[in-house]
Amino acid sequence: MVAELRSQYDVIICGAGSSGSVVARRLAENADLRVLLIEAGGSDDAEAVLDPAQWPANLGSERDWGFQAQPNPHLNGRALSMAMGKGLGGGSSINVMVWARGHRSDWDYFAAESGDAGWSYDNVLQIYRRIENWQGSPDPRYRGVSGPVWVQPASDPSPIAHAMLDAAREIGIPTFAHPNGVMMEGPGGASISDMLVRDGRRQSLYRAYVHPWLDRPNLTVLTDATVRRVLIEQQRAVGVEVVRAGQILEISARAEVVLSLGAIQTPKVLMHSGIGDHAELTRFGIPVVQHLPGVGQNFQDHVSFGCIWDYAEPIAPRNSGSEATLYWTSRPGLDAPDVLFCQVEFPVPSDRTAARGVPAQGWTMFAGLARPASRGRLQLTSADPSVPLAIEANMMSDPADMATAVACVDLCRALGNAQAFRPHVRGEAMPGDIKGGALEDFIRDAAVTYWHQSCTAKMGRDALSVVDASLNVYGIDALRIADASIMPRVTAGNTQAPCAIIGERAAQMIAQAHGL
Known part of the structure; x- marks a missing residue:
């Protein structure tokens, strides 16, 4: 996979979980766009993942x-x-x-x-209807039957x-x-x-969105690669630094970097990139790129x-x-x-x-x-x-x-x-x-x-908000967040489905921003 790795992509998505998988697929539907999806864990092709009854076996495992x-x-x-999924599908590959x-x-x-x-x-309901392939009793007001999510x-x-x-x-x-x-x-x-x-x-969101698209030449999926930080020049995200097999690699992004690493790793990468509370960063000698005191708060x-x-x-x-x-x-x-x-x-x-x-x-x-x-x-x-x-x-x-x-x-x-x-x-x-x-x-x-960690890089308009309504990180161009960390408050119930919505909206907003 590294041999096929380019030095530059149009969009780099960090994290192949419940939101990142959605963003990657939707952007890769544009054949002119080169998309890189980076995942810290490995393959989801394991019986403990695919057999619904075996989900507890993933807790504490390498996934x-x-x-x-x-x-x-x-x-x-x-x-x-605090279990969180590590591998293709992220939480959607180890959850219930x-x-x-x-x-x-x-x-x-x-x-x-x-x-x-x-x-x-009302708007989100229409997205749910569009992405579902509902197998229960017909309910056209609420359920859709032609989408990728079974x-x-x-x-x-x-x-x-x-x-x-x-x-x-x-x-x-x-x-x-x-x-x-x-x-x-x-x-x-x-x-x-x-x-x-x-x-x-199990039909994880990775299986629903990315797996059928793996043969597309404009989509690269890089596994066993941990994102260390976002590379920023003049308040603009220009790429990422990853570690894979002990090697540190830098990969550049022409259009955008998207963080979909979950509510613990996303704030961590932000902080190591110099984005966070000024006092917190300077305590560890990390140069401050953007003072955002809400990074890591509101857990x-x-x-x-x-x-x-x-x-x-x-x-x-x-x-x-x-x-x-x-x-x-x-x-x-x-x-x-x-x-x-x-x-x-x-x-x-x-x-x-x-x-x-x-x-x-x-x-x-x-x-x-x-x-x-x-x-x-x-x-x-x-x-x-x-x-x-x-x-x-x-x-x-x-x-x-x-x-x-x-x-x-x-x-x-x-x-x-x-x-x-x-x-x-x-x-x-x-x-x-x-x-x-x-x-x-x-x-x-x-x-x-309940393993529903969320809200640590919240969307909003107050001093503790990290992203705006379009999921752009305040003060940094070409950097968005698409995962449960952007929730202003945790949704009622399991967070997998809302993460799919966050991914769908992020992809739509990226496409609009770049005229794709």
Whole structure:
């Protein structure tokens, strides 16, 4: 691959994940444009990637960056692992394959923050309809059938998934034919999950967008190459510096550089390129190219608490082992869901709650905060690009999150102990009927990440914004960001689908900017 590598391309996209894959494909559709897609990891041609049931095997493997957050006093001193995809497809090659579009209020918030109606729900809905190849019951108002992204409801779901929908109805929560239409325009509801699985195989966004395009002579995909920094001359991005097989290479970009490295690596590359908070950069002797104090700030993630039930008789997981989802409000008066539930068909304790005793056969309500109030930050630890950042995830640091978490776990227990589950469960394994300080202690011990790291280079118009409505980095020409780091706030639900939208919009804006 290096032998075929040119010294210059028109556009260089860094990161072949859920957004970068989309940008690369859309730009490469113009045969006159030379496009380079750089990925730090390797091939996605592995059974652990392609078999939906094997997704947990990727966590901690060579396909996981293996990030670790700092010890958090708000989680009883625990340091959470922060898995992120490393390899073709990025997170879309190691995640649980859930397709969740985000709520109407999320996209309208993006539009308000950026001052661009192109980010509004109504506009984004049309993009979703254009890119989907929907396999469920026809719903032309919300679903499209001619796009590259194969989306289907979980196939032949487990009885435990159907029981979750019945339990939701039992306690007054509506159920829907799919989770990506009217359900995401109001207070929420429950549904069988939408998944990126085709003929029993994972259909990552890399597989949907780039893989069918690999034979195009104007698209180069470079794997096992880590981007160290963006090369900048006179406030303009002119290329990138990468390390591959121990060699440092410089590759130039005629038109633009796009960072799609995810919410941890994108801010890191910005900082090592001299873009970030002046005080932070000078502390490590990095020459300041552009003072942007928001780089690495505003870190958000969905935090989750595993409530576990014991099966009466073993039920083998099906598909990915997660086939039903629920969004709801923790209190009256909210215009959108603030709690998020994914049912998992096997026990998922945290490092700490495992000590409370976990059934050999059971299922988990992976209950979380859809709209966390807590904010974290990323900080440099060295001027050396090979040294990891310090991740202060800061989960549960805002007291509002504990109040929501208590309501979330209460709702979780009401669901799991509903009549609908009685034929399937022996009883509740955890947390049980605990209140007050004991429940808060369980929440701090149970908290884990949903792996939805985001918002660390946010789009907006205030002093902490890093990109404008067109995803241009403030103060630097020819440099854009297209990944979850640009979100002003994390969307309700899994972030894979919103990342596809970010990629689609970025490609469209690049094409417009250069008359392509």
